[in-house]
Amino acid sequence: IYKANLFNVEKTNRKISHDKCKMTVVNLKTTTTGKGKINHLFRPKFTTYVTKELGDNKKGLIVTKNDESDYLKNITFSEFDKEIKDEIELLNSDKDIFSEKLVYEERVSFCNYENQRGRNDYAEYNHCFLAHTYRQPRFYYIFLYRYFFGIKPTSKEMETTFKKDKDGLKTWGFHNCDKLQELMFTDMVSCQYQSLKRVARNRDPQAHYHIFTDDAMMVNEIIKQLNGFNMDNYNVVSEEEFLGERVSKRSKLDIFKDYIEEKLAQGKWEKIKSSELQKKLGISKPTWRDIWTNNDFLEFCKTKRIKEGKVKGTRVNHVYKY
Numbered sequence: 633i634y635k636a637n638l639f640n641v642e643k644t645n646r647k648i649s650h651d652k653c654k655m656t657v658v659n660l661k662t663t664t665t666g667k668g669k670i671n672h673l674f675r676p677k678f679t680t681y682v683t684k685e686l687g688d689n690k691k692g693l694i695v696t697k698n699d700e701s702d703y704l705k706n707i708t709f710s711e712f713d714k715e716i717k718d719e720i721e722l723l724n725s726d727k728d729i730f731s732e733k734l735v736y737e738e739r740v741s742f743c744n745y746e747n748q749r750g751r752n753d754y755a756e757y758n759h760c761f762l763a764h765t766y767r768q769p770r771f772y773y774i775f776l777y778r779y780f781f782g783i784k785p786t787s788k789e790m791e792t793t794f795k796k797d798k799d800g801l802k803t804w805g806f807h808n809c810d811k812l813q814e815l816m817f818t819d820m821v822s823c824q825y826q827s828l829k830r831v832a833r834n835r836d837p838q839a840h841y842h843i844f845t846d847d848a849m850m851v852n853e854i855i856k857q858l859n860g861f862n863m864d865n866y867n868v869v870s871e872e873e874f875l876g877e878r879v880s881k882r883s884k885l886d887i888f889k890d891y892i893e894e895k896l897a898q899g900k901w902e903k904i905k906s907s908e909l910q911k912k913l914g915i916s917k918p919t920w921r922d923i924w925t926n927n928d929f930l931e932f933c934k935t936k937r938i939k940e941g942k943v944k945g946t947r948v949n950h951v952y953k954y
Contacts, residue, residue: 633815636780649860653832654840657851658869662765662844664697668912672894673875678844679708681874682740682761685842691739692759695827698744700764705742707898712740749826755833761842765850766823773806773816785809801848821853828854884915885923892938896953903943903952 634641658681660670667674686692694704713736720734741754745766754760770792778784789809794802806812824843832839843851855861891913895901904912910920923929924940933939936953943950 633776633780633818638780646859648835648837650837650839650858651860651862652836652838652865653858653861654865654867655855655858655861656840656842656867656869658842658844658874659846660844660871660874661846662763663767664764665914666846667700667764668891670875670890672890672897675704675708677875678704678761678763679712681842682709683712685759685840686739689739690759691741691754691757692761693741693743693754693757693831694761694763695743695745695748695830696763697766698746701742701744704763709740743827743830745823745827748830749823751830752833754830757831758838759840759842760828760831761844762824762827763844765820765845765847766827767816767820770806770816773812773819776819777812777815781811783811785812797849803847803849817850817853820847821850821857824850825854825857828858884913884919885926885929887913888915888923889929889932892933892936896936901953903950906940906949906951909951 633639660666660674662674682692682694694701696704717736720736723729724733741757743751745764770790774785774790789806789812791808792805793807794804795807797803805816828839828841828843843854845851855863855866891909906920909915910917915923938951939954940949940951942948943952
């Protein structure tokens with residue numbers, strides 16, 4: 633955006649060094665689409681990971697998309713420090729011990745990417761967990777491009793596709809328009825960098841940054857923005873190490889079963905059109921038909937009371953709970 637002729641930009645050297653900071657990158661697909669395939673595994677593993685990293689007395693900020701922030705806060709981390717909270721409640725109930733009530737100080741806080749910029753609420757925290765790969769819908773970037781640069785992109789330029797980079801890694805984006813691609817990429821980097829900078833806000837930061845993503849280009853650019861960062865303090869955790877298995881190689885049938893398990897665990901099962909669910913899970917029509925003729929899958933659905941068919945008052949097939 634700052635390359636538009638609307639701004640005068642003065643370059644300055646950053647003074648604060650991040651040489652004492654650490655970074656752990658957990659190599660997972662954590663975009664909205666990627667998360668849909670691993671949430672049933674990701675959320676409990678993520679809870680365990682955060683709890684282990686914080687130990688008995690450290691504080692951490694978790695930044696993710698809005699709906700997941702609410703889910704993690706109200707469900708996944710609802711039992712965090714339960715023993716300590718129960719002990720404080722017990723002590724407070726005995727009025728002879730303390731004249732003033734003890735107050736539990738929260739050790740895990742949550743932000744979504746849209747409300748984290750400029751906040752100092754977590755200045756004393758030393759851990760930041762980016763649990764999602766931030767990216768706005770593509771039309772957001774098309775709007776910014778037209779608004780700030782005064783250029784209406786062509787249909788070809790607005791196309792988003794996957795393309796291999798020079799290292800052979802697949803990247804998604806506006807590969808027919810360099811400016812649009814740069815606009816999206818720099819917004820992603822800026823938002824995640826600003827999220828990391830919500831913690832350890834002092835002139836000698838000693839933060840531990842935990843980034844859950846498989847976007848190596850973005851991570852490399854974030855590191856460039858962390859002035860003085862020492863690569864000896866950089867560590868990568870693989871998908872297999874974190875989840876205990878290689879989810880990206882799972883079959884469509886396994887992905888479908890995972891979806892059913894997660895929705896039932898959440899207690900949020902709602903009927904959904906078969907066509908919508910196929911699209912959501914990335915399952916082709918032939919594969920979908922094959923799945924619904926698989927005896928093991930049908931037995932699995934029977935135990936979970938899940939069916940596919942026309943629900944009363946509808947004309948198309950739905951997957952529903954009976």
